[in-house]
Amino acid sequence: xxxxxxxxxxxxxxxxxxxxxxxxxxxxxxxxxxxxxxxxxxxxxxxxxxxxxxxxxxxxxxxxxxxxxxxxxxxxxxxxxxxxxxxxxxxxxxxxxxxxxxxxxxxxxxxxxxxxxxxxxxxxxxxxxxxxxxxxxxxxxxxxxxxxxxxxxxxxxxxxxxxxxxxxxxxxxxxxxxxxxxxxxxxxxxxxxxxxxxxxxxxxxxxxxxxxxxxxxxxxxxxxxxxxxxxxxxxxxxxxxxxxxxxxxxxxxxxxxxxxxxxxxxxxxxxxxxxxxxxxxxxxxxxxxxxxxxxxxxxxxxxxxxxxxxxxxxxxxxxxxxxxxxxxxxxxxxxxxxxxxxxxxxxxxxxxxxxxxxxx
Amino acid sequence: xxxxxxxxxxxxxxxxxxxxxxxxxxxxxxxxxxxxxxxxxxxxxxxxxxxxxxxxxxxxxxxxxxxxxxxxxxxxxxxxxxxxxxxxxxxxxxxxxxxxxxxxxxxxxxxxxxxxxxxxxxxxxxxxxxxxxxxxxxxxxxxxxxxxxxxxxxxxxxxxxxxxxxxxxxxxxxxxxxxxxxxxxxxxxxxxxxxxxxxxxxxxxxxxxxxxxxxxxxxxxxxxxxxxxxxxxxxxxxxxxxxxxxxxxxxxxxxxxxxxxxxxxxxxxxxxxxxxxxxxxxxxxxxxxxxxxxxxxxxxxxxxxxxxxxxxxxxxxxxxxxxxxxxxxxxxxxxxxxxxxxxxxxxxxxxxxxxxxxxx
Numbered sequence: 001x002x003x004x005x006x007x008x009x010x011x012x013x014x015x016x017x018x019x020x021x022x023x024x025x026x027x028x029x030x031x032x033x034x035x036x037x038x039x040x041x042x043x044x045x046x047x048x049x050x051x052x053x054x055x056x057x058x059x060x061x062x063x064x065x066x067x068x069x070x071x072x073x074x075x076x077x078x079x080x081x082x083x084x085x086x087x088x089x090x091x092x093x094x095x096x097x098x099x100x101x102x103x104x105x106x107x108x109x110x111x112x113x114x115x116x117x118x119x120x121x122x123x124x125x126x127x128x129x130x131x132x133x134x135x136x137x138x139x140x141x142x143x144x145x146x147x148x149x150x151x152x153x154x155x156x157x158x159x160x161x162x163x164x165x166x167x168x169x170x171x172x173x174x175x176x177x178x179x180x181x182x183x184x185x186x187x188x189x190x191x192x193x194x195x196x197x198x199x200x201x202x203x204x205x206x207x208x209x210x211x212x213x214x215x216x217x218x219x220x221x222x223x224x225x226x227x228x229x230x231x232x233x234x235x236x237x238x239x240x241x242x243x244x245x246x247x248x249x250x251x252x253x254x255x256x257x258x259x260x261x262x263x264x265x266x267x268x269x270x271x272x273x274x275x276x277x278x279x280x281x282x283x284x285x286x287x288x289x290x291x292x293x294x295x296x297x298x299x300x301x302x303x304x305x306x307x308x309x310x311x312x313x314x315x316x317x318x319x320x321x322x323x324x325x326x327x328x329x330x331x332x333x334x335x336x337x338x339x340x341x342x343x344x345x346x347x348x349x350x351x352x353x354x355x356x357x358x359x360x
Numbered sequence: 361x362x363x364x365x366x367x368x369x370x371x372x373x374x375x376x377x378x379x380x381x382x383x384x385x386x387x388x389x390x391x392x393x394x395x396x397x398x399x400x401x402x403x404x405x406x407x408x409x410x411x412x413x414x415x416x417x418x419x420x421x422x423x424x425x426x427x428x429x430x431x432x433x434x435x436x437x438x439x440x441x442x443x444x445x446x447x448x449x450x451x452x453x454x455x456x457x458x459x460x461x462x463x464x465x466x467x468x469x470x471x472x473x474x475x476x477x478x479x480x481x482x483x484x485x486x487x488x489x490x491x492x493x494x495x496x497x498x499x500x501x502x503x504x505x506x507x508x509x510x511x512x513x514x515x516x517x518x519x520x521x522x523x524x525x526x527x528x529x530x531x532x533x534x535x536x537x538x539x540x541x542x543x544x545x546x547x548x549x550x551x552x553x554x555x556x557x558x559x560x561x562x563x564x565x566x567x568x569x570x571x572x573x574x575x576x577x578x579x580x581x582x583x584x585x586x587x588x589x590x591x592x593x594x595x596x597x598x599x600x601x602x603x604x605x606x607x608x609x610x611x612x613x614x615x616x617x618x619x620x621x622x623x624x625x626x627x628x629x630x631x632x633x634x635x636x637x638x639x640x641x642x643x644x645x646x647x648x649x650x651x652x653x654x655x656x657x658x659x660x661x662x663x664x665x666x667x668x669x670x671x672x673x674x675x676x677x678x679x680x681x682x683x684x685x686x687x688x689x690x691x692x693x694x695x696x697x698x699x700x701x702x703x704x705x706x707x708x709x710x711x712x713x714x715x716x717x718x719x720x
Contacts, residue, residue, distance in 0.1 A: 019602065115602035175590040175611035176583035182612045183574050185605050190567040192552060197603070207550040214543050215575070223536035223666060230535040232642065242379065242475035245545050245632055249639070251535035252542045272605055279609070282592065303663065306583055
């Protein structure tokens with residue numbers, strides 16, 4: 001059973017860096033009830049890989065990616081807010097992307113998909129609001145890639161969101177993050193199964209995707225967390241031969257499990273487009289008064305979107321005139337802390353949203 | 361012209377974790393003059409990939425990997441010390457390794473090479489000392505993998521080195537470092553050209569090695585250094601098409617150049633053996649009085665051999681009774697700082713060696 005809904009994009013839909021999409025759509029899910037005044041909508045963007053299924057619901061009780069944060073009585077309280085999560089344009093969970101059919105040819109887009117920019121993902125979310133007749137969002141929220149998207153949203157549609165929450169995002173990727181993502185893409189390109197993007201759906205570049213995801217997982221966490229969690233524990237019964245290079249440590253087995261899940265679900269070409277969009281994203285300035293209030297959350301152990309990036313976001317928002325709060329979290333879980341360090345993130349997000357409610 | 365010399369290992373040479381080598385040898389180079397009392401020898405081990413050519417010499421004026429540290433009047437003063445650098449056992453620059461001929465079969469060892477341990481590399485260096493009639497080394501020094509090797513040396517041959525300098529090493533790799541190395545090996549194993557280790561010398565698994573090296577380079581440096589060095593600078597004339605995933609940023613071009621050099625020089629099977637030896641290395645305790653004095657240098661921005669690893673090394677040395685100095689360097693260059701932050705490393709190493717000379 002699916003709670004997935006779709007919003008048609010304007011046809012044609014102009015892409016930020018050129019080209020258009022025809023007959024494109026955005027998949028979304030929602031929780032809570034839109035108020036008669038349509039003033040309680042929270043628009044949630046995702047990181048690089050999740051779908052719009054951010055939380056379980058009656059229509060789809062399967063686990064969501066942000067279950068402990070999003071629900072009745074939780075930090076993003078669905079008894080109070082109408083929460084809309086969108087699958088990014090360019091992704092492969094219902095929204096149009098490189099794995100979708102190109103209506104002009106009747107074939108899968110693959111590399112014929114126009115260049116994807118972070119701004120296009122923001123515009124996709126904006127069109128979902130429009131399709132629901134929502135003129136202003138109460139708050140836009142996004143972690144990781146989503147933390148970039150909310151900034152692009154504020155820049156493209158000043159005044160459409162009253163508030164903004166950027167979690168572990170960036171206004172311009174650092175060369176370190178670019179290097180890591182470049183290597184992830186190269187692992188896919190180097191897999192003979194990639195076939196210059198023309199792989200069959202049942203024969204994707206599994207090895208390349210697996211390597212890319214493992215590298216992602218390594219950079220999403222922190223050395224300190226893994227010291228506590230895995231140490232040097234071995235996999236029981238792992239081969240010990242001189243010429244075996246099989247997995248031997250528990251941390252390797254964890255990476256493998258994460259990668260297997262990802263390879264089974266994600267399209268390689270979509271990954272390439274989304275990954276490069278992050279590298280090319282660069283937001284010099286934000287328009288004056290694009291949002292009224294902003295919360296920027298960063299994690300001190302994040303090596304991919306380091307705390308310096310968060311300070312830069314906060315400064316840009318302040319310069320735009322937003323009342324900005326920067327929270328530097330000491331969580332041990334690195335970039336992924338928003339998925340794991342629920343107590344700290346709950347408090348920060350709830351406090352920010354509460355303050356807005358008491359002074360509308 | 362080469363200044364490379366060779367020391368024959370005892371035949372058979374027993375490996376630390378089982379198996380023997382027949383007719384094996386260690387390649388080494390030296391600078392300076394051995395004193396009549398044979399008490400001024402410094403034994404230098406390397407990181408994972410360098411040869412024994414640590415510095416230029418009359419016999420081989422090509423650049424060495426530690427030219428600014430090793431030479432007349434430099435931190436490791438070759439007017440005072442007889443410096444011996446060894447190519448690690450298991451490597452491919454003259455010492456016996458998986459790319460050498462197995463005398464039992466007349467064919468290249470490849471995966472028939474017995475398991476390599478960090479202790480074997482230490483023992484290889486020890487045999488070079490023996491071959492020169494040197495009973496005691498003045499100091500053993502090693503960075504990175506070499507920083508592990510010197511600890512194994514002290515553990516295997518207590519009292520043979522008076523002093524020890526471990527630079528950015530570890531007494532047991534963290535799960536974060538294991539994860540990264542596991543991924544580097546997997547990139548090689550996943551390259552169809554690897555052919556289960558049976559690749560021809562002129563058709564090595566280039567893509568796999570390239571990915572492995574790029575990941576290495578990323579983790580050898582720091583995000584902060586790359587912010588300063590590359591920022592978001594583009595490669596002039598880089599393609600901008602929607603469906604091109606070619607390199608576009610200067611940092612990508614830097615990684616490519618580093619990887620190309622490596623792929624041209626290093627053997628994939630040797631890489632696998634050395635990499636796994638680092639993962640499996642684990643030194644619980646050091647024998648009492650294995651060395652008299654020790655210098656442990658770590659770099660605060662090192663993500664691969666983090667500063668916590670350095671403190672653990674220092675504690676282990678202190679517990680063994682060595683007069684131990686721990687230097688935590690604020691260098692911005694991460695793990696590779698010993699190759700780049702020459703002023704700080706010169707001062708620390710020179711001061712340590714000077715103090716030993718004034719109080720023999």
